[in-house]
Amino acid sequence: MENYRATIKEINEEQEKTRNFEMFNDGGIVYIPKKTGAITVVGDIHGDSLTVEQIINKTGFIENMEEGDRSQILVFMGDYVDRGPAEKRVMEILLELKKRYPKNVFLMGADHVTTEGKVNPQSFPQTIKSGYDTEEHGIKIFGKYVKIFGLMPSLVVCGNGLVISHGGICAETIPQGLLSLRRNFRAFYQMQWADPDPGLTQGIGGNGDRIESGSDEEALNAGLILYSEEALRSFLGKIGGKVMIRGHQVSSEVRGGKPNSFSTNILWTIHSTGKGSSESYYGKMGREKDPCFAQFGMDESITEIDPNKHIKKVWL
Numbered sequence: 001m002e003n004y005r006a007t008i009k010e011i012n013e014e015q016e017k018t019r020n021f022e023m024f025n026d027g028g029i030v031y032i033p034k035k036t037g038a039i040t041v042v043g044d045i046h047g048d049s050l051t052v053e054q055i056i057n058k059t060g061f062i063e064n065m066e067e068g069d070r071s072q073i074l075v076f077m078g079d080y081v082d083r084g085p086a087e088k089r090v091m092e093i094l095l096e097l098k099k100r101y102p103k104n105v106f107l108m109g110a111d112h113v114t115t116e117g118k119v120n121p122q123s124f125p126q127t128i129k130s131g132y133d134t135e136e137h138g139i140k141i142f143g144k145y146v147k148i149f150g151l152m153p154s155l156v157v158c159g160n161g162l163v164i165s166h167g168g169i170c171a172e173t174i175p176q177g178l179l180s181l182r183r184n185f186r187a188f189y190q191m192q193w194a195d196p197d198p199g200l201t202q203g204i205g206g207n208g209d210r211i212e213s214g215s216d217e218e219a220l221n222a223g224l225i226l227y228s229e230e231a232l233r234s235f236l237g238k239i240g241g242k243v244m245i246r247g248h249q250v251s252s253e254v255r256g257g258k259p260n261s262f263s264t265n266i267l268w269t270i271h272s273t274g275k276g277s278s279e280s281y282y283g284k285m286g287r288e289k290d291p292c293f294a295q296f297g298m299d300e301s302i303t304e305i306d307p308n309k310h311i312k313k314v315w316l
């Protein structure tokens with residue numbers, strides 16, 4: 001069955017017409033309908049199980065599942081492993097949540113949950129391979145993780161106009177909006193690695209910061225991109241989205257030095273591990289000072305991100 005239309009608006013209209021308000025997960029894209037309840041978006045975790053537990057407790061997610069109406073949605077934007085000390089425990093918590101509440105929990109793919117050797121430092125393969133009774137057992141479990149990672153969606157779009165992507169937009173042209181993105185693994189790769197750049201007046205550029213040679217041209221050819229506010233606006237327009245939540249960077253290390261360095265709040269960078277957690281690699285290095293998560297009403301009409309309303313600190 002073909003669930004997708006080109007834009008969020010067209011999916012909303014189709015659901016309205018058929019009176020079938022279901023979420024769906026197909027071709028690497030998840031659609032979450034406009035309905036009652038809150039959606040929580042969590043950014044990079046990097047082996048910090050205390051932060052995962054804190055966010056679950058703070059949002060009352062388990063209570064909402066077990067005693068409530070199961071109206072809450074929890075989206076993790078990827079980068080669960082590497083760097084922090086509790087990467088095995090983080091994956092066990094997240095997979096248990098997904099298993100128990102498959103329609104309410106979404107685990108997205110990202111650069112640290114792809115194949116071996118692309119990210120640095122990368123501790124997860126070794127942690128799993130040597131983390132069980134025998135090495136053979138560990139290698140078998142790691143193989144299962146590789147399969148699970150391959151199944152993770154790369155884009156979440158919501159009926160309220162919220163778009164969630166690990167890094168941001170793609171360099172590929174998408175004339176048919178969401179239809180052009182379905183199973184588009186080249187675009188997904190770019191979306192997982194992309195960073196915003198307020199210095200670009202339009203379009204996209206290559207992100208030389210993310211390769212060893214530092215050449216922007218080589219980076220662009222490799223799909224490692226920077227995007228302008230204009231390019232983000234165009235991408236959102238093509239799929240009918242209003243705002244984007246993304247992770248992938250420490251919030252103060254986004255170009256421009258702020259979680260959103262563009263002229264309007266159509267983008268916000270969420271980094272959920274940092275100061276406040278003894279398991280945070282970043283907190284120890286004094287990097288992410290205000291770890292946060294985002295929360296929106298699913299039936300809210302969103303035009304811009306309001307940091308006072310939509311961005312919540314993990315530890316305060």
Ligand SMILES: [Mn+2]
Pocket residue numbers: 079110111112166192247248249
């Ligand atoms: Mn990342």
